[in-house]
Amino acid sequence: MKKSMIVISVAVVVSFLLLFAGQVFSAEKRFGLADIPEIANKRALTLALEAGGEEDTLLPFVRKFEEKTGIKVNTEVMLFAVMYAKENIELVGKTGAYDVVIVEASWTNEWAPYLWSLEELAKKYEPEGVEAIRRDLAYLDAGLMRMASTREGVAYGWPYECYTLMMMYRDDVFNHPQERENFRKKYGYELAPALDFSQLRDQAEFFTRKRGELLKGRPLKHDLYGLGLMAGRFPHVQDEITAILWGMGGRWARTIRDKEGNAIGFKITPRDKALLKAAFEIYVDLLQFTPPGTLNAFWDFVMAQFSAGNIIIAPTLYDSCYPWMSAWGPDVAADARIGGAPTPMKQPYCGNFHFAVARDSKNPEGAYWLSKYMGSYEVHKAWIEAGFVPSRRDVVEEPMYRDPALHETTGWIPTMLETWDYQYPFVSTYLHFNSAAFGKIYDYMTELCHNVARGALTPERGVEEWVKTFTELQTKFGKLPVLR
Amino acid sequence: MLTQGDEAKVERAPIVVGKRKTVLETLTSERYIKWFFLIPLLVVLGVFAFYPLFYCLYMSFHEAILIRAPEFIGLENYRKVLHDSLFWMSLGRTAHVVVVCVILEVALGLGIAIFLNREFRGQNTIRGLCLLPLVVSPLAMSLMWKYFLDPQMGIINLMLSWIGFPKIAFLSMEGVALYAIMFMEIWKWLPFSIFVFLAALRGMPKDAFEAANVDGASSWFTFRKLTLPMLKPFIMIIALLRLMWLIRIFDPLVGTTQAGAGTETLDWYIYRIAFIRFDIGEGATLALIALYMTIIIGVLLYRQLIKALGAAR
Numbered sequence: 001m002k003k004s005m006i007v008i009s010v011a012v013v014v015s016f017l018l019l020f021a022g023q024v025f026s027a028e029k030r031f032g033l034a035d036i037p038e039i040a041n042k043r044a045l046t047l048a049l050e051a052g053g054e055e056d057t058l059l060p061f062v063r064k065f066e067e068k069t070g071i072k073v074n075t076e077v078m079l080f081a082v083m084y085a086k087e088n089i090e091l092v093g094k095t096g097a098y099d100v101v102i103v104e105a106s107w108t109n110e111w112a113p114y115l116w117s118l119e120e121l122a123k124k125y126e127p128e129g130v131e132a133i134r135r136d137l138a139y140l141d142a143g144l145m146r147m148a149s150t151r152e153g154v155a156y157g158w159p160y161e162c163y164t165l166m167m168m169y170r171d172d173v174f175n176h177p178q179e180r181e182n183f184r185k186k187y188g189y190e191l192a193p194a195l196d197f198s199q200l201r202d203q204a205e206f207f208t209r210k211r212g213e214l215l216k217g218r219p220l221k222h223d224l225y226g227l228g229l230m231a232g233r234f235p236h237v238q239d240e241i242t243a244i245l246w247g248m249g250g251r252w253a254r255t256i257r258d259k260e261g262n263a264i265g266f267k268i269t270p271r272d273k274a275l276l277k278a279a280f281e282i283y284v285d286l287l288q289f290t291p292p293g294t295l296n297a298f299w300d301f302v303m304a305q306f307s308a309g310n311i312i313i314a315p316t317l318y319d320s321c322y323p324w325m326s327a328w329g330p331d332v333a334a335d336a337r338i339g340g341a342p343t344p345m346k347q348p349y350c351g352n353f354h355f356a357v358a359r360d361s362k363n364p365e366g367a368y369w370l371s372k373y374m375g376s377y378e379v380h381k382a383w384i385e386a387g388f389v390p391s392r393r394d395v396v397e398e399p400m401y402r403d404p405a406l407h408e409t410t411g412w413i414p415t416m417l418e419t420w421d422y423q424y425p426f427v428s429t430y431l432h433f434n435s436a437a438f439g440k441i442y443d444y445m446t447e448l449c450h451n452v453a454r455g456a457l458t459p460e461r462g463v464e465e466w467v468k469t470f471t472e473l474q475t476k477f478g479k480l481p482v483l484r
Numbered sequence: 485m486l487t488q489g490d491e492a493k494v495e496r497a498p499i500v501v502g503k504r505k506t507v508l509e510t511l512t513s514e515r516y517i518k519w520f521f522l523i524p525l526l527v528v529l530g531v532f533a534f535y536p537l538f539y540c541l542y543m544s545f546h547e548a549i550l551i552r553a554p555e556f557i558g559l560e561n562y563r564k565v566l567h568d569s570l571f572w573m574s575l576g577r578t579a580h581v582v583v584v585c586v587i588l589e590v591a592l593g594l595g596i597a598i599f600l601n602r603e604f605r606g607q608n609t610i611r612g613l614c615l616l617p618l619v620v621s622p623l624a625m626s627l628m629w630k631y632f633l634d635p636q637m638g639i640i641n642l643m644l645s646w647i648g649f650p651k652i653a654f655l656s657m658e659g660v661a662l663y664a665i666m667f668m669e670i671w672k673w674l675p676f677s678i679f680v681f682l683a684a685l686r687g688m689p690k691d692a693f694e695a696a697n698v699d700g701a702s703s704w705f706t707f708r709k710l711t712l713p714m715l716k717p718f719i720m721i722i723a724l725l726r727l728m729w730l731i732r733i734f735d736p737l738v739g740t741t742q743a744g745a746g747t748e749t750l751d752w753y754i755y756r757i758a759f760i761r762f763d764i765g766e767g768a769t770l771a772l773i774a775l776y777m778t779i780i781i782g783v784l785l786y787r788q789l790i791k792a793l794g795a796a797r
Contacts, residue, residue, distance in 0.1 A: 081742075085759045092550045092762075232656065233744025293635040295656035296741055301634075310636060443760045450744050454658060476763075477549060 030377045030394070031136050033068050036369045037127060043363040044072040045099040045370055048087060050353070051077045054161065057386040061379050062370075071366045084439050091115075091358060099361035100371050103157050105147035105351045106432040107439050110477075111156075116357045118155045121368040139377070139394045143424040148354040151255065151263045151434040157354030158375025159391035160383065163318040165243055165348030166415045167193055168325055170312045171339030173207070176216045182206075193341030197244060197282050200227075200315055200344050204289035207312040221331050226289035228302035228311040231453040236298050238445040239349040240316040241283050241452075246430070247345025250275025252445070253470060255434040256483055263434060265483040266474060273463050280452045280459035286315075287453060295454050309336070316343050322412040323387045338408060340415040346422045349432070352391050389416065437478035444469055537775075543768035550762050561769040571770065574753040577662060581749060582730045584666050585673075586723050592670070593677025593722065594715070600678065601685040611682075618675040626739030629668045630655065633740075661745035668736040673729075677722045684718040685711075713795070720789035724782060731778050750774055 047062065049055045055077050062073050076098070078086055083102060090097040091114035103111060122133035137145060140159055149155045173179055174191055183191035187202045194200035204226030209215065211223050230236035245252065253266040287294060291310055293301060299321050305311045306325050309332035314325075319340075328336050342348075355371040357364050373379065380390035381398075387409065390396060396417065401410040432438055448469070452462040471482045510516060544561055546554035565571050600611055617625070632638050635653040644652065654664040688711070696706045734751045737743050743752045754774065758767025 081738075085762075088762060089550075089759075233742045291636060292651055292653035293656050294653075295745055296653070296661070297656070305636065308636065440761045443756065454656075454745060456658075456746065473761075476547075477551065477761075 029135065030139070031132075031372065032376055032378055033064055033373060036065075036068055036373065039069050039071060039366050039369060041363045041365050042069075042071055043366065044074060045361075045363055045366050046074045046076060046097060047100045047355075047370065048083070048098050048102045049075050049077045050083065050102060050161075051079050053386060053388065057383060057388065058374065058379070061374065061382065065370055065373055069366065069369065071363070071370075073370065084443075087111075088439065091360075094360045096358065096360035096362055098358050099363055099367035100355050100374075101358055102353050103148070103356045104353055105144075105159075106442055108148060108156055108354075109150050109434060109436040110439050111356070112150045112154070112436070114359050115156045116359055116361075116364055116368070118157070121357060121364065125365050125368050133372075136372070136375075139392050140375070141391055141393050141420050143350065143420050143427045144352050144391045146424075146427045147350070147352060147433050148356075149433075151428075157356035158371050159352040159354040160374055160380065161320075162350065162352040162389045162391045162416075163320050164350040164389070164416045164419050165239060165316045165343050166319050166322075166412060166419060167341045167343050168306065168314045168317055168322060169193060169339045169341070171337040172333065172335050173216060173312055174339060178217055179215075193339070194313075194315070194344045196344050197247070197286075200313070201282075201286060201289075203313060204286055208289045216333060218333070222310065223291075224309075225291045225305070225311045226313060227286055228297075228305045228314040228317070229283075229287060229290050229294055230298045230302055230317075231283075231287060231290070231294050231450065232296040232298050232301075233446060233450040234298040235442065235446050236318075237453060238442070238449040239351075241279050241449045242432075242445075243316045243343050243345075243348035244279040244282050245276055246347035246349075246426070247343065248275050248279065250279065251429060252276070252431045252466070253435075253474075253482070255429060255431065263480055265481045266431065266435065266478075267483045268467055268470070273467065276466065277459045277463045280449075280462050283449075283453060284455070284459065295450075306338075308332070316348055318389075319412040319416050320387075320389045323409045326408040338411065340412050342415055342419045342422070346419055347426060348419065348423075350420060350423055350427075351432075354391075384410070393417075435474060435478050435480070437474050437476070440473050440477050441470060444473060540768045540772055543765050544772050546765045548764040548768070550764060554765065557765070561765050562773075564766065565769050565773065570748070570753060571750075574748050574750045577746070577748065578731060578733065578750040580662065581666055581669070581733055582727055584663075585669050585730055586726050588666075588670050589674055589677045589726060590719055590722055593674055594681050594719075596674070596678045597681030597685055600682055614678055615675050617672045620672065622672070622735030623739055625672055626668065626736045628739075629664075629671075629736070630740045633664060655740050656745050658746050661741055661747050665733075665736045665740065665747050668740070669730070669733060672736075673726065677726075680718050680722055681715065684715055688714055716792040716795065717789060720785060720792050724785040724789060727785060728778055728782060731774060 049058060055075070059075065062075060065071070066073050084104070084107065087098065087101045087103075088111075091101065091111055094114070101111075101115070103115070118133055118137070119130050122130045126132040137155065141162075144159045144162060145155055146153070148157045148159050174193070180191045183203075183206055186206065189199075191203070191206075194203055207215075207224060207226035209220060209224040211220050213220055213224075215224060230240060242252070250272050252272070253268045254272065255263050256265050256267050258264050291305055299318055302311070302314050302317055303321050303324055306314055307327045308329040314321075322338070322340065326336075326338050355374050357367040357371055361367045375392075377392060377395060380392040380395040383390045384395055384401065389412070396413050401413055403410075427433060431441075435441060445466075448457070448462060448466055451457045452459060457465060474480070474482050505513070511520065543554065545556060545558060547557045547560070548554035596614070600607070600614070604610075620628070632640050633654040635641055635651045635656075640654070641651045644650075652660070655661050692710055693706060696710060701709075732751045733749050734755065737747060737749065737752055741747045743749070743756070748756075750770075751774070754767055754770045757763050757770060761767075
């Protein structure tokens with residue numbers, strides 16, 4: 001008995017030691033530039049990059065990779081607006097123009113036949129095989145990794161930039177005693193970040209005021225609007241409506257799976273149709289509380305309106321906008337402060353870009369190590385410090401970024417993590433990450449949602465159009481049927 | 485005219501038989517030299533115009549979506565396009581843009597050209613400034629106007645507020661956005677018509693105008709009976725060129741509405757179907773329909789231009 005107790009105690013202690021050692025080991029083993037082995041193939045690589053801050057932030061790391069490996073990396077910088085078209089034609093045409101492409105999460109299923117999966121590459125090029133890549137991927141958020149994977153769960157890329165929709169609001173206004181008192185009197189509950197779209201509507205109505213009315217006890221110098229939305233004909237309008245639809249439990253279309261879990265088709269249920277109509281109605285209703293110009297707006301408009309003090313709540317805005325929201329204009333109170341919370345109902349679009357290796361790359365080995373390096377801790381750390389949102393949890397969970405002094409730059413982190421965690425169980429059910437026709441569907445959804453927002457289609461008609469066109473596009477471009 | 489003696493000389497002139505031309509002489513002869521200059525152009529046209537055109541025609545009879553081999557479907561793409569309400573709406577908007585822009589560009593261009601066709605201090609500077617919009621990059625132009633027309637921060641709304649007007653969301657208001665797009669297009673291309681008309685006005689024969697002046701004709705009469713008829717070929721040239729360019733209107737949408745707020749034109753629709761949806765067959769069909777329309781309207785205008793040129797002579 002005694003002997004067995006000793007054995008058990010020793011086993012427990014050894015397990016703890018091993019666990020601790022494992023953590024230390026894994027922390028030390030975080031992949032970095034120095035871990036890239038000698039690459040035999042020295043053929044130059046071409047890397048697609050998004051124009052703007054991304055290019056500025058990533059280029060120094062591209063140069064480091066060149067120095068380390070001796071492989072020249074050409075970069076092709078493109079606007080997001082043309083990215084799908086440019087990359088799609090090269091990938092489908094098998095031109096080999098790009099070795100490393102940027103893949104928006106919702107394009108993964110569509111482009112999977114033209115990309116190397118991470119495990120295929122790891123088997124070929126990792127000295128430690130597939131285990132090495134699994135260890136590295138564990139640092140990335142699991143939900144984001146699912147988005148960077150096909151509906152069968154095969155991972156194709158290293159997520160690097162994330163854009164999770166969250167709510168940003170004027171924390172100073174929400175905490176102003178007079179405003180809170182007035183709100184409580186009018187609506188019968190406490191003023192706090194909206195948990196659902198009904199509360200959001202109340203708040204939108206409450207804060208929509210005319211010039212000369214009071215805000216925080218001071219007369220407004222201009223009209224004030226409760227909300228900032230992105231209803232222009234840009235992809236963001238469908239992200240906003242999607243956040244309402246998903247939040248209410250609806251889906252654009254459901255992925256139907258067999259007993260083994262294999263996807264066999266898509267179905268739009270009567271409930272989904274009803275919820276989509278409701279989502280359209282809610283969105284159109286909310287538009288009355290937004291500033292003029294909203295029907296041509298995307299995120300830059302909402303950011304500008306917020307920092308100019310023209311709106312109080314941006315209910316569904318990308319977390320990557322957060323650091324720029326506090327550049328307060330001259331008409332904004334000196335004590336203005338931004339607050340962050342999950343979008344109402346907590347199920348917004350959490351897309352991300354990932355770097356993936358094209359099957360037609362002439363140097364897949366070099367492309368693999370370049371893409372892996374772009375997904376490394378070192379690069380993601382630079383990414384967050386440049387004001388972007390990385391996809392690695394070990395980076396966003398670093399205590400240094402939770403410093404209250406950094407509230408206006410990294411204050412989005414707790415909200416984003418909360419959203420990621422809440423959303424994770426649902427990711428596999430979203431059409432975005434299951435359809436191989438989503439690049440085409442995505443563009444159509446933009447058109448549809450914008451047309452509903454501007455009143456060219458009624459919500460009922462919008463649902464009918466969605467069912468008809470989704471069926472056409474999925475049937476023509478997708479691999480799975482639309483089930484009746 | 486030859487005299488009899490001359491004819492006799494001609495008859496007696498020795499005939500050189502069997503003198504062969506050198507290769508260089510043959511190639512540089514009237515018969516061949518034209519092909520020497522034409523062939524490079526024909527090759528370029530063949531590769532970059534005729535081949536794509538016939539390939540486009542071929543594709544229009546196929547379901548071509550890149551992910552599988554094109555499949556022959558006969559006239560199905562044409563049937564689909566002709567029953568597509570979005571196609572007709574975008575076509576209607578394009579026609580609207582063409583008519584409004586051509587009329588305004590011709591009218592304003594002519595008016596400004598007449599104004600500039602005078603001697604005044606700083607005339608060269610003013611003329612130079614008039615040319616500026618034409619040299620602005622189209623994308624930069626559309627982004628610039630996006631910010632100028634912004635309802636909150638744009639300079640246009642700021643100026644409107646100075647004179648008591650409410651803020652106008654030019655680029656998001658249904659019905660207004662398309663006019664804002666037309667405005668940008670006119671702003672950019674007005675210098676083209678101004679300078680075509682200015683060149684035409686400066687090249688007009690002075691004697692006819694002096695005679696009219698001596699006869700005591702009014703300015704309006706002179707304009708109607710002399711200036712305008714002489715300008716007709718130039719009006720037709722501007723209308724023809726601008727029509728062909730406006731049917732393909734695309735750039736002003738890129739930086740502004742991205743075809744939102746009811747501004748989707750035919751070219752944007754073609755772009756979306758062909759290069760975002762990658763439905764190459766349907767995109768080819770749309771492109772060909774746009775081409776046929778341009779050719780038909782272009783030919784009609786071209787005939788008018790030829791007539792006008794004949795009348796001007």
